[in-house]
Amino acid sequence: MAMLELEKVRISFGALTTLDDLTLHVNKGEIVSVIGPNGAGKTTLFNVITGVYRPDSGSITLDGQNLVGKDPAKVTRSGVARTFQNVRLFLNMSVIENVMAATFGHTHAGLFSSALGLPRSRREEADVREQAEELLRFFGTRLTGYRWEEPAYSLSYANRRRLEIARALATKPKVLLLDEPAAGMNPKETHEITEVVERLRSEKGLTILIIEHDMHVVEGVSDRVVALDHGVKIAEGDFDSVATHPAVIEAYLGRKAAETK
Amino acid sequence: MDTPQTSAEDSAGRAEVVLGIGTDEWVARHNERLIVDSGPLARLKDTASKIPNLVRWLLVLLIAVAVPLGTSNPYIMRVGVNLGLFILLSYGLNIVVGYAGLLDLGYAAFYGFGAYAYALVSSDQLGHHWKTYISVPIIVVATALLGFLVSLPSRRLMGDYLAIVTLFFGQVFVQVVLSSDSITFPWATDSIDITGGSNGIPALDPFVLFGHKFLNAKDYYWLLLAIIVILTLTITRINRTRIGRAWRTIREDSLAAQAMGISINRLKFMAFIVGAALAGLAGTILSAVQGAVFVNGFDLPLLTLVYAAIILGGSGSLPGAVMGAIVMSLLPEFLRVPSYSEILFFVVLILVIGAMRRSIKSFAITLLGIFVTGIIVRGIFLSLSVKSLPRDEWATGVIGRFLSHWLFVPNNRLLWGNASFVLLIALIAYLTQASPTIKRILLPVAAFLGIFLWEVRLIQQPSTTRQLIIGTMLIVLMVTKPQGFLGKARVEVL
Ligand SMILES: Nc1ncnc2c1ncn2[C@@H]1O[C@H](COP(=O)(O)OP(=O)(O)OP(=O)(O)O)[C@@H](O)[C@H]1O
Numbered sequence: 001m002a003m004l005e006l007e008k009v010r011i012s013f014g015a016l017t018t019l020d021d022l023t024l025h026v027n028k029g030e031i032v033s034v035i036g037p038n039g040a041g042k043t044t045l046f047n048v049i050t051g052v053y054r055p056d057s058g059s060i061t062l063d064g065q066n067l068v069g070k071d072p073a074k075v076t077r078s079g080v081a082r083t084f085q086n087v088r089l090f091l092n093m094s095v096i097e098n099v100m101a102a103t104f105g106h107t108h109a110g111l112f113s114s115a116l117g118l119p120r121s122r123r124e125e126a127d128v129r130e131q132a133e134e135l136l137r138f139f140g141t142r143l144t145g146y147r148w149e150e151p152a153y154s155l156s157y158a159n160r161r162r163l164e165i166a167r168a169l170a171t172k173p174k175v176l177l178l179d180e181p182a183a184g185m186n187p188k189e190t191h192e193i194t195e196v197v198e199r200l201r202s203e204k205g206l207t208i209l210i211i212e213h214d215m216h217v218v219e220g221v222s223d224r225v226v227a228l229d230h231g232v233k234i235a236e237g238d239f240d241s242v243a244t245h246p247a248v249i250e251a252y253l254g255r256k257a258a259e260t261k
Numbered sequence: 262m263d264t265p266q267t268s269a270e271d272s273a274g275r276a277e278v279v280l281g282i283g284t285d286e287w288v289a290r291h292n293e294r295l296i297v298d299s300g301p302l303a304r305l306k307d308t309a310s311k312i313p314n315l316v317r318w319l320l321v322l323l324i325a326v327a328v329p330l331g332t333s334n335p336y337i338m339r340v341g342v343n344l345g346l347f348i349l350l351s352y353g354l355n356i357v358v359g360y361a362g363l364l365d366l367g368y369a370a371f372y373g374f375g376a377y378a379y380a381l382v383s384s385d386q387l388g389h390h391w392k393t394y395i396s397v398p399i400i401v402v403a404t405a406l407l408g409f410l411v412s413l414p415s416r417r418l419m420g421d422y423l424a425i426v427t428l429f430f431g432q433v434f435v436q437v438v439l440s441s442d443s444i445t446f447p448w449a450t451d452s453i454d455i456t457g458g459s460n461g462i463p464a465l466d467p468f469v470l471f472g473h474k475f476l477n478a479k480d481y482y483w484l485l486l487a488i489i490v491i492l493t494l495t496i497t498r499i500n501r502t503r504i505g506r507a508w509r510t511i512r513e514d515s516l517a518a519q520a521m522g523i524s525i526n527r528l529k530f531m532a533f534i535v536g537a538a539l540a541g542l543a544g545t546i547l548s549a550v551q552g553a554v555f556v557n558g559f560d561l562p563l564l565t566l567v568y569a570a571i572i573l574g575g576s577g578s579l580p581g582a583v584m585g586a587i588v589m590s591l592l593p594e595f596l597r598v599p600s601y602s603e604i605l606f607f608v609v610l611i612l613v614i615g616a617m618r619r620s621i622k623s624f625a626i627t628l629l630g631i632f633v634t635g636i637i638v639r640g641i642f643l644s645l646s647v648k649s650l651p652r653d654e655w656a657t658g659v660i661g662r663f664l665s666h667w668l669f670v671p672n673n674r675l676l677w678g679n680a681s682f683v684l685l686i687a688l689i690a691y692l693t694q695a696s697p698t699i700k701r702i703l704l705p706v707a708a709f710l711g712i713f714l715w716e717v718r719l720i721q722q723p724s725t726t727r728q729l730i731i732g733t734m735l736i737v738l739m740v741t742k743p744q745g746f747l748g749k750a751r752v753e754v755l
């Protein structure tokens with residue numbers, strides 16, 4: 001059963017068609033990878049799903065519910081959370097506040113109940129903190145302990161990526177979109193990310209769409225791989241069949257060859 | 262051959278002790294590696310920063326309570342009320358600008374709206390005399406509503422649009438108030454005077470709360486103090502919890518905030534409305550304590566001062582807003598007295614030199630340099646046989662008398678004062694470009710010119726001087742501590 005479904009989604013920026021009638025689905029509990037050369041339209045795909053851009057045509061549904069035309073906050077609240085390719089944390093807020101802030105959509109304390117410190121809002125605040133701590137603990141020793149009250153900018157690059165995942169989880173998503181979660185990580189950390197993605201499904205029951213350039217990660221996590229080039233789906237299937245697909249090899253090598261010219 | 266080997270060994274040895282660059286621990290401890298200021302000033306700062314926040318708040322509160330118990334001097338109480346109003350305004354603007362990061366340039370008009378609204382329902386102007394506990398809440402809500410309406414046209418509340426719309430609103434408010442002294446309605450024959458135009462509205466009712474009629478500034482002072490204590494507690498709480506966190510995410514990265522399910526438009530409206538409401542509340546108190554209301558005072562100068570207060574204190578910091586308000590509202594009062602402003606001038610001068618010359622030795626050398634420059638200049642004046650001004654005609658203050666043994670003050674103060682002013686500006690402009698060595702050599706000359714200018718010319722013109730001092734202080738602060746006194750340095754992209 002499809003959890004996330006895109007039907008003939010099309011978006012262009014000026015003369016450039018970035019997604020060209022793209023049809024794609026992710027089943028419940030599935031991990032699907034999106035690969036493709038630089039500029040293929042992968043990040044744009046995420047931006048269209050999350051409501052940052054509105055598609056020119058086509059439909060996007062989450063669990064049967066329409067997403068097109070909703071603003072990003074609404075999309076997130078209906079159950080899609082994301083991370084960013086170029087990590088966008090709330091740098092001057094503490095690590096734990098980053099996670100706590102993302103519970104906004106499913107919490108209720110208003111201006112007056114917070115100001116007066118009513119019991120209900122106090123309870124909610126304690127609850128939010130507990131949720132955030134638990135999400136941070138998901139990353140084991142990597143994100144635990146003394147750093148939670150430190151500003152987010154004090155984290156290393158790898159930990160920023162982890163924190164971004166924890167923050168996305170705090171929105172209580174059904175579908176998680178990860179944009180190059182292993183970019184800039186060393187081999188050991190990259191391997192850990194593979195495990196994290198697997199655990200996100202088994203422990204949190206998430207459906208995951210992941211953009212990744214690192215083929216080890218793609219091979220390690222994917223149930224299915226979708227290859228994009230110029231906004232068109234050029235191949236789809238299990239890792240081996242996509243990785244050896246002539247169109248995929250050409251998209252990568254052709255691009256490389258063109259660049260070296 | 263030898264050297265590279267040693268250095269390789271060196272770095273290998275260090276690597277065992279020092280954490281690898283870029284590892285989590287290394288990054289997390291970045292604060293410890295920041296260059297630490299030395300010198301007496303820095304040590305004082307360090308000690309002060311160790312006092313816990315609560316203690317500081319209590320200390321300030323203690324002083325705020327002690328003053329009215331100790332004195333009933335109406336002037337002091339008026340200054341206290343002004344300070345309280347200023348703090349209220351800073352709190353409101355701090356929410357809009359400091360937390361939500363919205364550039365609201367019409368803020369002064371909300372203050373004015375509250376003040377005029379109170380005047381209209383508490384005077385013979387329109388013949389209404391509402392009870393305080395009815396009028397004030399209604400006006401606060403009305404101002405909040407007005408805030409909502411003003412922010413509506415710039416629905417997405419993007420920085421520049423919002424700034425323009427609110428600036429326009431602020432100017433329109435002043436014009437409307439000025440021209441609403443003769444409004445003709447189609448159904449009436451006579452024109453009606455609503456706002457009193459530039460004459461304002463006189464004879465306003467004072468507050469009456471809990472059966473107590475507010476008779477003097479002290480009553481309003483206590484009221485303001487109570488309001489500020491309550492607001493400090495509630496705003497701190499809001500800032501720490503759901504709404505405040507969401508406000509700060511907008512300031513940090515509004516796209517990421519939206520992607521985390523935060524409805525940024527609603528939150529921006531909320532910040533804007535709360536800010537307007539606080540300004541409206543301050544306005545009603547201003548009207549009541551003055552017993553009259555005039556349009557000047559709700560214009561750009563006030564806006565500038567309130568912005569200066571929150572920027573000075575550190576945008577986004579509540580203690581900073583209090584401190585900024587204290588400085589911006591007490592300093593002009595303080596500087597009214599010439600001998601006080603003289604003392605402040607020299608304190609600021611010494612602080613500036615201290616900030617530029619960190620070690621005691623180079624500080625002393627600079628002072629010596631100033632002294633020598635003075636002697637040389639005196640020699641030049643004497644050899645040119647410029648007529649000097651007798652000592653007792655200019656050396657009035659303590660500092661002046663002290664300086665009079667050294668400083669040559671020419672008889673033609675206007676000419677030489679203006680000349681030194683031009684020279685000083687040129688010199689400072691040059692110094693910002695100059696190499697460190699030249700800076701070191703010319704700093705005493707610039708400082709001397711500053712002293713000369715002060716004693717020869719500025720001390721005669723207190724109001725210009727006041728603005729110059731405040732302006733200079735802001736510039737110095739901007740350069741040395743861009744995040745304000747109590748603000749945390751913000752990291753934008755790393
Ligand atoms: N807002 C925009 N305006 C104009 N062009 C855009 C916009 N967003 C994306 N594009 C264009 O769409 C194309 C696809 O960009 P996108 O970021 O989706 O690529 P990508 O597959 O994520 O690449 P990478 O692997 O480098 O991250 C690029 O040519 C880009 O310039």
Ligand SMILES: [Mg+2]
Binds near residue numbers: 042043044085
């Ligand atoms: Mg991308």
